[in-house]
Amino acid sequence: MTLCALVPSSLCREAEDKREATRKIGYVARAATVFGVDRLTVFPDPDGAGRWGDGFVETVLRYAATPPYLRKAVWDRRDELECVGVLPPLRVATRTGSGSDDSGSLRQGIVTEVGPDGRVRVNCGLQHPISLPVPDDRNVAEGERVTVRVSSRRPVRAKLTDESPPGFGVDRTDLDTALERSNAGVTIAASRHGQSLTSGRLGQLIGTIDGAGGDMTVVFGAPERGLPAILGVDTDAVGSATVAELSAADDTEDGVDTVDAEDAVTGRRPDGTRFDLWLNTVPNQGSEVVRTEEAMFATLAPLTLTE
Numbered sequence: 001m002t003l004c005a006l007v008p009s010s011l012c013r014e015a016e017d018k019r020e021a022t023r024k025i026g027y028v029a030r031a032a033t034v035f036g037v038d039r040l041t042v043f044p045d046p047d048g049a050g051r052w053g054d055g056f057v058e059t060v061l062r063y064a065a066t067p068p069y070l071r072k073a074v075w076d077r078r079d080e081l082e083c084v085g086v087l088p089p090l091r092v093a094t095r096t097g098s099g100s101d102d103s104g105s106l107r108q109g110i111v112t113e114v115g116p117d118g119r120v121r122v123n124c125g126l127q128h129p130i131s132l133p134v135p136d137d138r139n140v141a142e143g144e145r146v147t148v149r150v151s152s153r154r155p156v157r158a159k160l161t162d163e164s165p166p167g168f169g170v171d172r173t174d175l176d177t178a179l180e181r182s183n184a185g186v187t188i189a190a191s192r193h194g195q196s197l198t199s200g201r202l203g204q205l206i207g208t209i210d211g212a213g214g215d216m217t218v219v220f221g222a223p224e225r226g227l228p229a230i231l232g233v234d235t236d237a238v239g240s241a242t243v244a245e246l247s248a249a250d251d252t253e254d255g256v257d258t259v260d261a262e263d264a265v266t267g268r269r270p271d272g273t274r275f276d277l278w279l280n281t282v283p284n285q286g287s288e289v290v291r292t293e294e295a296m297f298a299t300l301a302p303l304t305l306t307e
Helices: 018-034 056-065 068-074 175-179 199-211 227-231 261-266 292-303
Strands: 003-008 039-043 105-114 119-123 130-133 145-153 156-161 169-172 186-196 216-219 277-280
Touching (some): 003 018, 003 175, 003 292, 039 175, 056 169, 068 105, 130 156, 186 199, 186 227, 199 292, 216 292
Parallel strands (some): 003 039
Antiparallel strands (some): 105 145
16 A cells, blocks of 8 residues: 655745745645655646745755654755754654564664675664664665664664655656556546545545555645646646546446546546546635645545545
8 A cells, every 4th residue: 555645846836935935845744744645756847836946845855754863964954954943843653563573663774884794884863873784685885774673772673674664755756757656556636626525425536546455646736836737737627537437437427428447547537637536625615725735634634534
C-alpha cells in the first residue's frame, strides 16, 4: 500500500515573503505526515512559480522531512532555509516491527565514517554514532542516508536495513512520469471542477482503491492556479470522469457510459486527461480559493478512511 501526493513548484506563488512561504510548505509537510504519505513529489509549474526559485519548495520539503537530529549534519546554510525556524514540528510516529527478527524501531541515519573492516559509523540520533556491520550484498558510502533498526538502546543493538524509514520521502519529477510509476495505483486530481465527493461516492471510491491494492496518487494544484490551468485542460471536460468508471466495465450508471476497466486503471480517460478521477473534496467551499495545504487536509482525510 503506497500513498503518494504531488504538489506543484508554484504552491507558494501567493506568499508575500520567505517566512510565509516556508510556513506554508511546513503545513504541506504536516499534512503528508498526519495522513501517512509515503512520497511527496514536486512537479514543475514554470509558468506559475512567481518570485520563488524553481527548487525552493523541494529544498524546504527535504529539510522538513529530515529528522531534527540529522539536520545539522545533513544541511549547510542555504538561502532557501533562511526561515526554517517557522516550520511546525512533524513528530513522525516511530515505526516498529512485530516479529522477533523485525522488533525495534526504525530510525534514519547518516554514515559518518566507512571503516576497512566492513563496518560503518552511523549517526542515527542516539547519544553517539554507532558502529554497524554492512551486509555483504550492500555498499555504503560516507554521507549516505541509511535506515537503522534499533532493537535496544542499553546496550545498543542495531542493524542496517533496506526498509523505508518513518515519514515521507521527497523527490522531484514531471507529472507524467510520476503518474506512470508502477505503484501509482488510483490517480486522483483534486480540483473544484471535479466530481463532488459525497458519502455514497466515497464508499465506492475507497472500495476501488482497496481493489487496486491500496495504492493511490493524489495531485494538487496551486492557489488561484488549479490543475486545469497548470495542465492546460478544459474545465468543462474534467468532470466527465466518474467513480463508477473506476470500478465497473461495460456498464452504465446514472446514464454515463463507463470505460473499459483497464483504461480506467491506466488513466486513458475519455476526456483526454491523465487521471482516473477529478475530485472536488470541498464541494461547498465558502472561500474563493482553497490553498494547497488546506486541500491536502480536506482531501487526504476522507481518502485514507477504511471500510
